[in-house]
Amino acid sequence: MIEGVRxxxxxxxxxxxxxxxxxxxxxxxxxxxxxxxxxxxxxIEQLAxxxxxxGIIRHSLAMPDIHWGYGFPIGGVAAFSLDEGIISPGGVGxxxxxGVRLLxxxxxxxxxxxxxxxxxxxxxxxxxxxxxxxxxxISPPDLERMMIKGANWAVDAGYxxxxxxxxxxxxxxxxxxxxxxxxxxxxxxxxxxxxxxGSGNHFLEMQVVSEIFDPEAARAFGLHLGQIxxxxxxxxxxxxxxxxxxxxxxxxxxxKKYHITIPDRQLACxxxxxxxxxxxFGAMAASANYAWANRQLITHTVRQVLAKMFRIxxxxxxxxxxxAHNVAKIEEHEIDGKRMNICVHRKGATRAFGPxxxxxxxxxxxxxxxxxxxxxxxTSSFVLHGTKIAMxxxxxSTCHGAGRIMSRxxxxxxxxxKEITANLLxxxxxxxxxxxxxxxxxxxxxxxxxxxxxxxxxxxxxxRLVARLSPLGVIKG
Amino acid sequence: MSFEEISHxxxxxxxxxxxxxxxxxxxxxxxxxxxxxxxxxxxxxxxxIRIESDNIESLLCDxxxxxxxxxxxxxxxxxxxxxxxxxxxxxxFLSGEPFDPLRHSSGTEVKGxxxxxxxxxxxxxxxxxxxxxxx
Numbered sequence: 327m328i329e330g331v332r333x334x335x336x337x338x339x340x341x342x343x344x345x346x347x348x349x350x351x352x353x354x355x356x357x358x359x360x361x362x363x364x365x366x367x368x369x370i371e372q373l374a375x376x377x378x379x380x381g382i383i384r385h386s387l388a389m390p391d392i393h394w395g396y397g398f399p400i401g402g403v404a405a406f407s408l409d410e411g412i413i414s415p416g417g418v419g420x421x422x423x424x425g426v427r428l429l430x431x432x433x434x435x436x437x438x439x440x441x442x443x444x445x446x447x448x449x450x451x452x453x454x455x456x457x458x459x460x461x462x463x464i465s466p467p468d469l470e471r472m473m474i475k476g477a478n479w480a481v482d483a484g485y486x487x488x489x490x491x492x493x494x495x496x497x498x499x500x501x502x503x504x505x506x507x508x509x510x511x512x513x514x515x516x517x518x519x520x521x522x523x524g525s526g527n528h529f530l531e532m533q534v535v536s537e538i539f540d541p542e543a544a545r546a547f548g549l550h551l552g553q554i555x556x557x558x559x560x561x562x563x564x565x566x567x568x569x570x571x572x573x574x575x576x577x578x579x580x581x582k583k584y585h586i587t588i589p590d591r592q593l594a595c596x597x598x599x600x601x602x603x604x605x606x607f608g609a610m611a612a613s614a615n616y617a618w619a620n621r622q623l624i625t626h627t628v629r630q631v632l633a634k635m636f637r638i639x640x641x642x643x644x645x646x647x648x649x650a651h652n653v654a655k656i657e658e659h660e661i662d663g664k665r666m667n668i669c670v671h672r673k674g675a676t677r678a679f680g681p682x683x684x685x686x687x688x689x690x691x692x693x694x695x696x697x698x699x700x701x702x703x704x705t706s707s708f709v710l711h712g713t714k715i716a717m718x719x720x721x722x723s724t725c726h727g728a729g730r731i732m733s734r735x736x737x738x739x740x741x742x743x744k745e746i747t748a749n750l751l752x753x754x755x756x757x758x759x760x761x762x763x764x765x766x767x768x769x770x771x772x773x774x775x776x777x778x779x780x781x782x783x784x785x786x787x788x789x790r791l792v793a794r795l796s797p798l799g800v801i802k803g
Numbered sequence: 804m805s806f807e808e809i810s811h812x813x814x815x816x817x818x819x820x821x822x823x824x825x826x827x828x829x830x831x832x833x834x835x836x837x838x839x840x841x842x843x844x845x846x847x848x849x850x851x852i853r854i855e856s857d858n859i860e861s862l863l864c865d866x867x868x869x870x871x872x873x874x875x876x877x878x879x880x881x882x883x884x885x886x887x888x889x890x891x892x893x894x895x896f897l898s899g900e901p902f903d904p905l906r907h908s909s910g911t912e913v914k915g916x917x918x919x920x921x922x923x924x925x926x927x928x929x930x931x932x933x934x935x936x937x938x
Contacts, residue, residue: 366812372919393812393813394811394812394813395813395814395919396814396917396918396919396920396935396937397917397919400813416919419914419937420914420915420937421914421937455908456839456840456907456908456910456911456912457878457902457904457907457908511872511876514876515872515875515876524912525911525912525938526911526912526914526938564875567871567914567915568872570914570915571868571915571916574915574918575861575865578861590918590919591860591918591919591921592917592918592919594918730812730813731812732812733810733811733812734808734811734815734938735808735809735810735811736810760904760908760909761841761908761909761910762909763841763909763910763911764909764911767911
């Protein structure tokens, strides 16, 4: 483990005050000893940098998929007081509400195993990769409604069913979206990209439920052994990227205006209550809503393809849940024995609310929030549930994925897209992408083991395992 | 003059060297286009960009962000740039062609230009920069 950090509990480590100058609270991260071998010094420094921001509550936190990012580390979580705290795009990222959803189907493994035609049809139907354009006609007024009502707009427009909405974090839209704080440039980028997957680590994957860890929770989430599911991982596309770019610049001036000292320009921020802070929050919420609508549009396309190909009912494919993993939200938490609203930033981290949370639909209250953790290409993904311990220790947060350990330059040198595709095919997994480079970039070997990452959060109790999903077909963005 | 991709776990980190600041910005621009669209790019269609910023780092981030915006919205892939920088004012003439999915899909989208780890330095041999692209 990196020098200067202290072991404080099962898979828990503390970055003490003074690790970087100006820390207001200690840092805390969740990691096993073996995952610690790949921990980068830069990631811990970024975790400590976040601890210097005004109004931070309790700890600057990181989940076990922690790695070196920009501003916050990836896997970073930090909560700020609404009175004295700040909001920062560096705690959200360029891909606002990058997130993941899991869709169930009535299909079994034998129905789709080896069905290259299904993967080809999904690849044709869902625009992916660089320059992928929407086949939908989204008008500027539609775009405004997407930004205000998120997945609700999509369902109202016929791209889904009502019960999808209660299975989305925040019911598929943040209430304080402000379209006026979204630039014309961002809107221009948003119109042609509704319903597109994007590139990088975004994907659409057909999976089979291959192991159940918690039968009661699995039942409540609508999952059973051998069931075929579809996982969709994407975000707010060019609209969200532009909002981050625009507001980073505005907030850089605000950082100076409000005399806030920051150790990294990417941590530009403003008081949550300031005009600049509110504008960013409104634009970020609008982008988050666009992302929820985007995932809903892709869900609709997937359902249409599956319904046609397998002659199954469109409504027989309910959503398990949809989670955001790059977002800042005002949430109510217990701080020093008092319930209070705080601003929780999650950058590459998943909300993991425990049982009885007001945010959960009635049928999930007993279990806790479903948490969807995508694995790397070719490896297992997992469903977990949120816990009371997460509410106490991490502001109701857990990991968001496996976390990279190998750079893209290393990946391209050591692995060819062709070899990876052939290896995965031998393991019964069909991969489809626009380019071999895209496959090499995201090879399973470049990520930490998703098994090891979820075991850390399971053992630390900040979420608990429900089911394992194994990939059968992958569309790489 | 050159640019290279240096190892970074999550994102793409570029190191570039050039004799002048204008050439340094051109290298960063070429690196960005190569990462997003690959190496098979032609010129022809000209776009002019004018940017002014408070400092040299912001000028670079603002310029590259503007390139990303124009490329995406106008569906253009650029292969060349003529850049002039005077007192934190940048003028660039970009030359490119329409996006062709068959030739321009081997790269990865860049979501944003990061300030983290951004370094622009003048040394005895000219200029160098390190910059991080979020992918």
